Amino acid sequence: MVTWGEVRRWQPGPLQNAVGPMNDAYNKIIACGDDLRAAGTPYGWSGQAASAAAGKINAIIDGLEEHAADVAAARRSFGDTGDAITGVVNGVREAEDLAKAHHFSIGDDGAVIDHGPPPDTPEDQKAAVAEERKAIAEEVRERVIQVLRSATDVDDDFCAVLDKILSEHTIDAAATSNDQTSLAAAGNAGHILGSLSVPAPPPDGATATQNAAWWASLSRNQRLQLVADRPDLVGNRDGLPATYRSQANLNAIPKERNRLRTELDNLKAQASGATPAEALMLNLQGQEIENKLASLDKIDEMMYVAPGQVNPDRQLLSLDMSGDSAMAAVANGNVDTARHVAVFTPGMNSAVNENMLGYVKEMESVQRHSEYMSERFGDEGSVATVTWLGYEPPRVPDLEANFLEVGKTGGDLIGGYEADKGAEKLASFNQGINASRSDDPHLTALGHSYGSLTTGIALQHNTGVDDAVFFGSPGISDAPDIPISPDGVNNEIKDLKIPQGHAYNLEADGDAVADIGKTGRFGSDPGTMSGMQQLSTEGAVTKDGKQVFGVTGHSDYLKSIGDGPDKMHSTSLHNMASIVAGLPTMAVRTP
Incomplete structure (x- = not known):
């Protein structure tokens, strides 16, 4: 697991700046595809020399496919990791700012150090200030924990991609046919394998402070991805900004409406062949669903x-x-x-x-x-x-x-x-x-x-x-x-x-x-x-x-x-x- 002292030094720039040169290299590799497709044994050539030439061409193709996948995976992972690090850096800054504003600091090991209340605190307010400082110290600790959790997640994902690239196991190029060579397809496979996951949110029952700390450690792109793809993880999560929560909940309405309509149709189908007592219960459940659908219309x-x-x-x-x-x-x-x-x-x-x-x-x-x-x-x-x-x-x-x-x-x-x-x-x-x-x-x-x-x-x-x-x-x-x-x-x-x-x-x-x-x-x-x-x-x-x-x-x-x-x-x-x-x-x- 990474330490606070390490994440303090994290910067997204080097990784983000490497994406451009990698993209240029990738485009040059893909351009070789046409030449490879044109290469081959001349018509009518057979024998040991022809077989050796064909084997050499296939080896070159396999190598370039692996190389295309490696470069594509590296390009994707460098970009995603650089983006994710912007979130981690933001989480570090917010935690440090919160600590400093209330006369705390954070050690390299992540420990929250209390430098005491302001010296001019009135005597009759010292008890209340001490209670408030306890809550602030706990919030700083939660932010440190979540930042390190997200940073470790990013580090583990990035290392997993790099391990595949360095071991040349991004794809199994030898398992594919080279008759219709597509370096772009190999590159697309590498691009997918190079993606990083978004750090998972705190578990159900997490405090608003824990949720806020997790959100602070995400990049803007990661946040937008969650709002679009997993609004259920955002909309009702206390501690997240209202703007993101609102968009996530609006995104969730069509799915909720479709789910409720399907449930209502199923209940109506069940009620058609039910006993009077069963039909009464099903109708009550149906009324509940109809009220929820009416609620969505009101929203x-x-x-x-x-x-x-x-x-x-x-x-x-x-x-x-x-x-x-x-x-x-x-x-x-x-x-x-x-x-x-x-x-x-x-x-x-x-x-x-x-x-x-x-x-x-x-x-x-x-x-x-x-x-x-x-x-x-x-x-x-x-x-x-x-x-x-x-x-x-x-x-x-x-x-x-x-x-x-x-x-x-x-x-x-x-x-x-x-x-x-x-x-x-x-x-x-x-x-x-x-x-x-x-x-x-x-x-x-x-x-x-x-x-x-x-x-x-x-x-x-x-x-x-x-x-x-x-x-x-x-x-x-x-x-x-x-x-x-x-x-x-x-x-x-x-x-x-x-x-x-x-x-x-x-x-x-x-x-x-x-x-x-x-x-x-x-x-x-x-x-x-x-x-x-x-x-x-x-x-x-x-x-x-x-x-x-x-x-x-x-x-x-x-x-x-x-x-x-x-x-x-x-x-x-x-x-x-x-x-x-x-x-x-x-x-x-x-x-």
Whole structure:
């Protein structure tokens, strides 16, 4: 296995510069093919001399075929290895830069050396800084491990090709007929054998940091190859840049659609000869598939402005058909470059094929209002908002007793199972946003209803989230709070891994779901929790003199009226946009 000291010295230039001369040599060899085909024993010549001449020509042809294959393999492997080394060099640079920025260094043996926190760290921040430095040291270690893993993979592949070339076993030239000599065919065989594999990704369950480290060690060509040929390895992998994830997921949609249609046709065929009980089960499974197909159609509607024309302001950050219903994450703006990023998690009765498009449009309003505020009153940073429906929230009947996607259970509303399961995925997704970027974006978590519970549990992990806004929340903890008290027995806000004073709550009059917080089922009540910043949902005039309107009930927190420059926002949307833009002083507080 190669060492860190060795990969530090790797440079792609020598290999890449050798490709041109090799290509010239290869073309000269191929040009000999016509001459060889013209050569041969003259018509009518026979005897020992003729046989000896024919044998000599065949030997020359075999030698040139092997030589053509060797040069073609070398040309391909030198080019591929040089390209792969650019990825390794990039991985080394990112790891070294991360270490240096936080007062660490990396030894030649790959060990991460801690040079201590900044000497001017305030006494009351030393514990928090020490905890942060542990996480950074672990990230640097993961990056070193992955870079060395990729470098070893490249080294092994390159050596395997060189061994074949040096032993003159790139192809078996003697096994082919020379009657129709084709040096180009031999060269093509060598070209294929000279290719290098793309380093395999970390195994399932890898952290966002591990995924980011692997991606950093790949060249641009390797990344594009994976997006085109193996979108399943890219699209849902937390820690990878949003631009690549989005393209991979878009590439995966046609295959997913064809797979689901085939499954549906098979179920219909089975149902035609089934018993009534069997047919009922098959029809339920078919409804599940039809909902997933409808979800893909909705995703197309979200992602394309016209057939074949992707909306440049949207990104498809996840696409998962492995559950009972479709799961996805759609962004407004560019998550790779935005200074401010918000991740919104909807709650119960949310489904890709039913109401996700509406959420995405509401998040677009948050994005635009945040950018307006950032430009006028803040750091002028751009904003991206993500609607994350990467889990399957529970369903309950609406007022007309309609249900959404098949497979969701109303009992989970009380049990909280889907919130726990979704929180693990949401935490990884948020970690991935930070891990995929060289800078540190201002990251805000937005959670509504059951999505606020999922968000609260996710924030018990170190996710890199800077601010959290809960609205219409029944609670933010998976542990009941009994006996009930204004501050709660545990006061779960202390469990949130976000800066102190950066958790906010919005609760409208008449919100029955938020009133569940008073029961303590999901921890202490966010509406009365000590340390939770309470923001208004009532009509008001903002600090910049704009009128905002109040909302009531559970479902109108993100409401706006009108369009264009005359668009009027609810107080709750304005408040969320203020937090997303990093401008909490612009928010309207409760009286």
